[in-house]
Amino acid sequence: MSNLMPNEQLLVDTDLHWIIFFWPVLISCGLLYFLFKPHSLLLLNYLVAAGIAYLLGDVLIRYISTHFTLTTARLIKKTGFLRTQSWEIGLQHIESVRLQQTLLGKMFGYGDVIVSGVGGDQILFALVDDPAIFQQKIFQAMEQKKA
Numbered sequence: 276m277s278n279l280m281p282n283e284q285l286l287v288d289t290d291l292h293w294i295i296f297f298w299p300v301l302i303s304c305g306l307l308y309f310l311f312k313p314h315s316l317l318l319l320n321y322l323v324a325a326g327i328a329y330l331l332g333d334v335l336i337r338y339i340s341t342h343f344t345l346t347t348a349r350l351i352k353k354t355g356f357l358r359t360q361s362w363e364i365g366l367q368h369i370e371s372v373r374l375q376q377t378l379l380g381k382m383f384g385y386g387d388v389i390v391s392g393v394g395g396d397q398i399l400f401a402l403v404d405d406p407a408i409f410q411q412k413i414f415q416a417m418e419q420k421k422a
Contacts, residue, residue: 279346287345287412291338292385292404299330343400345412347419350390352398366413366420368392374410388413 279285310323340356352362370393376386386406390398403409
């Protein structure tokens with residue numbers, strides 16, 4: 276991460292979990308089956324191919340352009356490729372860190388981490404890879420910041 280403040284160190288830099296590709300790939304496989312089925316509507320083939328490209332392209336861009344970063348001073352969520360959005364919260368302003376994981380999330384190692392700040396602000400870190408470790412690292416960084 277290139278925009279670290281002086282005396283700030285990178286602790287964790289993680290991305291979305293690969294499970295984000297599951298539904299788009301599954302739907303694309305179904306559309307591919309339809310694409311290679313013999314029929315006379317050529318325009319329909321182009322629409323199906325465009326749908327597949329959109330599904331896979333959208334999820335790939337989202338996967339590549341989403342980053343969750345924990346430093347010694349703050350927690351950062353950055354999303355977007357053409358239009359970038361960034362959410363930051365100082366470690367001293369974090370009030371609670373909540374972990375949500377479904378059964379599939381536990382099996383495949385993904386989940387959501389919800390960080391609540393002073394004043395009621397919340398940042399959702401959705402589909403985090405190894406969310407329990409991410410949550411633990413946040414707590415450790417908060418303790419070190421207090422000390």
